[in-house]
Structures are given as C-alpha cells and as structure tokens.
Amino acid sequence: MNEQQLLKTALPPVKELEPRRDLWPAMRHKIDEQTIRIPIWDWALIAAVLAWIAIFPKSALALLYHL
Amino acid sequence: MDVDGFEALFRDYQSEVYGWIMRIVRDRTAAEDLTVETFWRIWKARSRFDPKREFAPWARRIATNLALGHLRHRPREIALMIDPPAAPVADPAVTSDTLTKVERAFRELPPKLQAAATLALIEEQEYAAIADALGISVGGVKSRVFRAVRMLRKKLERAGIQP
Numbered sequence: 001m002n003e004q005q006l007l008k009t010a011l012p013p014v015k016e017l018e019p020r021r022d023l024w025p026a027m028r029h030k031i032d033e034q035t036i037r038i039p040i041w042d043w044a045l046i047a048a049v050l051a052w053i054a055i056f057p058k059s060a061l062a063l064l065y066h067l
Numbered sequence: 068m069d070v071d072g073f074e075a076l077f078r079d080y081q082s083e084v085y086g087w088i089m090r091i092v093r094d095r096t097a098a099e100d101l102t103v104e105t106f107w108r109i110w111k112a113r114s115r116f117d118p119k120r121e122f123a124p125w126a127r128r129i130a131t132n133l134a135l136g137h138l139r140h141r142p143r144e145i146a147l148m149i150d151p152p153a154a155p156v157a158d159p160a161v162t163s164d165t166l167t168k169v170e171r172a173f174r175e176l177p178p179k180l181q182a183a184a185t186l187a188l189i190e191e192q193e194y195a196a197i198a199d200a201l202g203i204s205v206g207g208v209k210s211r212v213f214r215a216v217r218m219l220r221k222k223l224e225r226a227g228i229q230p
Contacts, residue, residue: 007169007188009117010170014190
C-alpha cells in the first residue's frame with residue numbers, strides 16, 4: 001500500500017459536501033449587524049461634540065458653518 | 068450589488084464554497100462558519116470585484132485562505148476528534164492503530180502542505196483548480212504534494228510504519 005492509498009484509508013474523501021442548513025440567515029444577520037453597528041469612536045465623537053456645544057453654545061454656529 | 072443580488076449569488080454558490088472548505092478542514096461546523104465568513108469578505112469587497120472575471124475561482128481562493136488559517140489555529144487533538152472514522156480496512160496488514168498513526172502524522176504536516184496533499188491525493192481535485200485556489204502555479208502544487216508525501220513518509224518510518 002503506497003502513501004496515497006494509506007492516506008485515503010485513514011482519511012476517506014469527504015462525502016458531506018452540502019451544508020446541513022441554509023446559511024443565508026446567518027449571512028443576512030452579519031450584514032444587518034454591520035449596517036446597524038456604529039463604531040465606539042463615532043459615539044465618542046458625537047458625545048464630545050454635544051458636550052462642547054453644551055459648554056460653549058455659541059460654538060454651535062461655527063460648527064454648523066464648517067459642516 | 069444590493070442585498071437581494073448578493074442573496075442570489077450566495078444561494079448559487081454556498082454549496083460549492085462549503086464543499087471546497089469541507090474538503091480542506093473536514094469539520095462540518097467549521098466549514099459552515101468559514102463559508103459565512105468567506106461570503107462576508109466577498110460582501111465587504113464587492114466593489115472591487117470585476118464582473119468580467121469568474122466568481123467561483125475568486126470565492127474559492129478566499130475560502131482556501133480562511134481554511135488554511137483554520138488549520139493553522141486548530142489544536143491537533145480536536146482535529147483527530149472531529150474527523151470521521153476511517154473506512155473499514157481492506158488490507159489485513161493495515162491495523163486501525165496504523166491508520167490512527169497515519170492520520171496523526173498527516174495532521175502534523177504544515178497546513179499549506181496538508182491542504183495541497185488533501186486536495187490532490189485524498190479528494191483528487193484537478194491540480195489547476197488547486198493551484199488557482201492556493202494562488203500558486205501547478206508546479207508549486209506538485210512541489211507541495213511531493214514535500215508532503217516525503218515528510219509523511221519520514222514521520223511514518225519514525226513511527227515504525229513502512230508504506
């Protein structure tokens with residue numbers, strides 16, 4: 001028995017070539033999660049801008065000008 | 068590409084991608100996770116995909132990279148536990164102990180050699196398809212298979228097995 005035959009006996013070719021379930025729901029969940037998720041740095045930036053406006057209300061106009 | 072278009076693509080190719088990954092990792096749960104991960108990467112890179120090129124080879128290459136990463140990080144003990152039991156032995160000289168040693172020796176090969184040898188020698192896939200998936204030449208695949216067999220032979224000889 002050569003190496004290939006020995007290998008094929010020890011590790012037979014895979015027969016289960018179809019997934020056990022539809023994988024689309026898992027994929028869809030991953031896509032939706034990415035669409036909804038806002039990175040923590042974006043939240044931090046929003047909080048910082050709101051705090052800045054609360055402390056210096058007049059700066060809101062300057063901020064709007066730059067937007 | 069919108070989500071509906073991507074869903075159609077996913078449904079057309081999920082079995083093909085899953086089957087390819089399964090051939091390399093030989094673990095159903097991991098193959099399912101890696102299939103979703105493959106399509107996730109495709110979704111993120113969809114703007115870079117050239118529609119003039121074939122989709123399947125591109126998907127297979129991404130899937131192969133992920134499968135290789137999985138082999139690199141999978142503990143060998145788990146690999147042995149989840150593999151299907153070996154086929155009934157036709158040759159009486161080959162014991163189940165021998166087959167376990169062969170399997171163990173094979174799992175100790177570097178993942179790149181293991182994947183090339185699995186696809187070429189066990190799954191008997193075309194060398195051109197393997198080369199495309201691994202991103203190397205056909206000669207490169209032959210070289211990896213040759214090195215895998217040589218390393219396997221040495222390991223088996225050390226374990227007292229003469230193929």
